[in-house]
Amino acid sequence: MDLSISKTVTEEVLVESNIALKHLLKLATELSAEHDTDRLLEHILESAISLSNAEGGTIYSVSENDQLNFATLINEPLGMHMGGTSGIEIPFPSIPIYLDSGKPNESALVALAAAKKELIRIDDVYDCSAYDLSAARAMDKKTGYHTQSVLTVPMANHESDLNGVLQLINPRSNGKVVPFSKALVELICSITSLAAVALTNRQLIDDMETLFQAFTRLIAKAIDEKSPYTGGHCRRVPELTMMIAEAVHNAEQGPMADFKMDQADRHELSLAGWLHDCGKIAIPEYVMDKATKLHSVYDKIDLVVAKIEIAKRDVELNYVADIARAEVLDQQEKVNQLKQELDSKLIKLDEESAFLQKANIGGEFMRDEDQQRVQALADTYCVEIASQRQPLLSDEEVYNLSIARGTLTKEERLVINKHMDITLEMLEALPFPKHLRRVPEFAGGHHEKMDGTGYPKGLTREQMSVPARIMAIADIFEALTAADRPYKDAKPLSECLFIMGKMKLGDHIDPDLFDVFVSSGVYLEYAKQYLKPEQIDEVDVSKIPGFEAS
Numbered sequence: 001m002d003l004s005i006s007k008t009v010t011e012e013v014l015v016e017s018n019i020a021l022k023h024l025l026k027l028a029t030e031l032s033a034e035h036d037t038d039r040l041l042e043h044i045l046e047s048a049i050s051l052s053n054a055e056g057g058t059i060y061s062v063s064e065n066d067q068l069n070f071a072t073l074i075n076e077p078l079g080m081h082m083g084g085t086s087g088i089e090i091p092f093p094s095i096p097i098y099l100d101s102g103k104p105n106e107s108a109l110v111a112l113a114a115a116k117k118e119l120i121r122i123d124d125v126y127d128c129s130a131y132d133l134s135a136a137r138a139m140d141k142k143t144g145y146h147t148q149s150v151l152t153v154p155m156a157n158h159e160s161d162l163n164g165v166l167q168l169i170n171p172r173s174n175g176k177v178v179p180f181s182k183a184l185v186e187l188i189c190s191i192t193s194l195a196a197v198a199l200t201n202r203q204l205i206d207d208m209e210t211l212f213q214a215f216t217r218l219i220a221k222a223i224d225e226k227s228p229y230t231g232g233h234c235r236r237v238p239e240l241t242m243m244i245a246e247a248v249h250n251a252e253q254g255p256m257a258d259f260k261m262d263q264a265d266r267h268e269l270s271l272a273g274w275l276h277d278c279g280k281i282a283i284p285e286y287v288m289d290k291a292t293k294l295h296s297v298y299d300k301i302d303l304v305v306a307k308i309e310i311a312k313r314d315v316e317l318n319y320v321a322d323i324a325r326a327e328v329l330d331q332q333e334k335v336n337q338l339k340q341e342l343d344s345k346l347i348k349l350d351e352e353s354a355f356l357q358k359a360n361i362g363g364e365f366m367r368d369e370d371q372q373r374v375q376a377l378a379d380t381y382c383v384e385i386a387s388q389r390q391p392l393l394s395d396e397e398v399y400n401l402s403i404a405r406g407t408l409t410k411e412e413r414l415v416i417n418k419h420m421d422i423t424l425e426m427l428e429a430l431p432f433p434k435h436l437r438r439v440p441e442f443a444g445g446h447h448e449k450m451d452g453t454g455y456p457k458g459l460t461r462e463q464m465s466v467p468a469r470i471m472a473i474a475d476i477f478e479a480l481t482a483a484d485r486p487y488k489d490a491k492p493l494s495e496c497l498f499i500m501g502k503m504k505l506g507d508h509i510d511p512d513l514f515d516v517f518v519s520s521g522v523y524l525e526y527a528k529q530y531l532k533p534e535q536i537d538e539v540d541v542s543k544i545p546g547f548e549a550s
Contacts, residue, residue: 042084055170067094123179157200238273247520272442279422362407451507501545
C-alpha cells in the first residue's frame with residue numbers, strides 16, 4: 001500500500017476518533033449538569049444525531065406500565081423538532097412494549113428492541129423481511145420521506161433496567177445515506193450507556209426528592225390530624241408562603257424589587273413551609289388540643305358546675321331548716337323573707353355558673369374585673385365533698401379560669417412555644433443537601449419578630465433572610481384568619497389586616513413585605529381559596545395602619 005494513502009487513512013481515523021471523543025466528553029458534561037429529564041433526553045438525541053450525521057431520530061422514555069413515550073423527535077429534511085425544548089407537543093400515542101398476551105410488541109421496532117433489550121440495525125427498511133416495518137413505510141408514504149437506515153438502541157442501566165430507547169435514521173456520508181457502520185454502532189452504544197447511567201442517576205435523585213416531599217407532607221398531615229383545632233394549618237401556611245414569595249419575586253418597584261427566586265429557591269422555601277411546625281409532633285395532645293381553659297384529659301368545667309350544684313344544695317339545706325322553723329312559729333313574714341333570700345342566692349349561683357362556663361371558653365382578652373370575680377367566687381363559697389370542706393374553686397381552677405388570652409396558661413404556652421426549639425433541633429439534625437441547607441433557617445423564623453422579641457432565638461430583621469420573614473407573615477395571617485380555633489370566632493378579612501398593620505407599626509413583622517402582601521392582593525387571593533365567605537368583607541387598604549402602597 002502507498003505510504004501516503006496509509007498515512008491519510010490513519011489521519012482520518014484519528015480525526016474521527018477525536019471528534020467522537022469530544023462529543024462524548026461534551027455529552028458527559030451536559031448530562032452531569034442537566035437536572036431536567038426532558039432536556040436530558042433531548043441532549044442525548046441531539047448528540048447521537050450529530051455524531052452519526054443522521055438525518056433525524058427519536059428518543060423515548062419508559063413509563064412504569066411499560067409504555068414508550070415520545071420524548072423528543074427530530075427530522076432535519078422534514079424540518080421537524082417536537083417534544084423536548086421545542087414547545088411543540090408530539091401528537092403520537094405511547095407505544096406498548098408488550099401486547100396484552102405478554103408477548104413483545106413486534107409491530108413497533110422500538111418496542112421489540114426494548115422488550116429484548118437488544119439493538120436492532122437495519123441497512124434498508126425497504127429490503128428487510130426480518131422485522132415488521134409496515135409502520136415505518138406507512139409513515140414514509142404519509143410524509144413523503146424515505147427511511148433507509150435505522151438503528152434502534154435500548155438504554156439499560158447497570159441493573160439492566162430499561163430507562164429509554166434511542167432510534168436514529170439515515171446517517172449520511174459524503175451527502176449520501178449509508179448504513180450504520182460497526183464503529184458508529186459501537187460509538188452510539190457508548191453514548192447510550194453513558195446516557196443510561198445519567199438517566200438512572202437523575203431518576204434516583206428525582207425519586208429521593210419525591211420521597212422527601214411526600215415525607216414532609218406526611219409529617220404536616222400527622223400534625224394537623226393530631227390537633228383538630230389547628231387542622232389544615234400545616235397545609236395552608238406553605239401555600240400562603242409561596243403565594244407571598246411569588247408576589248415579592250414579581251415586585252418591580254419598591255424596596256423588594258431586587259428579590260428574585262429561581263426554581264431551586266422555590267423548592268427550598270416550599271419544603272421549609274411544609275416542615276415549619278414539625279416540632280409540634282412532640283407536643284402533648286392535652287396542650288395542643290386545649291380547647292377550653294379547664295381542659296386536660298377532659299373538660300373539668302363539668303366538675304366546677306357540679307360543685308356549684310352542691311353549693312346550691314348546701315344553701316338550700318341551710319335555708320330549709322330556718323324556713324321550717326319560722327313556719328312552725330307562724331312567722332309568715334320571715335318565711336317570705338327567707339324564701340326570697342334563698343331564691344336570690346340560687347339565682348346568683350346560677351349566674352356564677354353561667355359566667356364560669358363562658359370564661360372557660362377563653363377569648364382574646366379577659367377583663368381584670370372578670371379575673372377578680374373568679375377569685376371572689378373561690379373566696380366566698382365553700383362546698384363539702386366526702387366530708388371535707390373545700391373552696392368552691394381550687395387554686396388550679398382559679399389559675400386556669402383567669403387566663404387572660406386564649407386557653408393556655410403561661411406554663412402551657414411555654415410548652416407550645418418549645419415546638420420551635422424542637423423544630424430547629426429536628427431540622428438541624430437532618431443532613432440536608434447543599435440546595436436545601438437553608439430549610440432550617442427558613443422554617444425556624446416564623447415566630448421571630450423584627451425587633452428581636454420573638455422566639456426561639458430572638459432574631460432581629462437584619463438577622464433573618466427574606467424567605468424566613470415571608471413565612472412569619474404567612475403564619476400570622478393564617479392564624480388570624482383561621483376558623484378552626486376553639487377560643488375565637490373567625491375574623492373578617494379587614495380586621496385581620498388591621499391587626500397586622502398594627503404589628504407592622506409595632507416592628508413585629510417586616511414592613512416592606514407586608515406592603516407587598518397587601519398591594520399585590522395576595523391576601524384576597526388566599527381568602528377566596530381558604531376563608532369562609534362571610535369572612536371576606538370590604539377592605540379599604542387606606543385604613544390599614546402603616547400600609548404604604550408601592
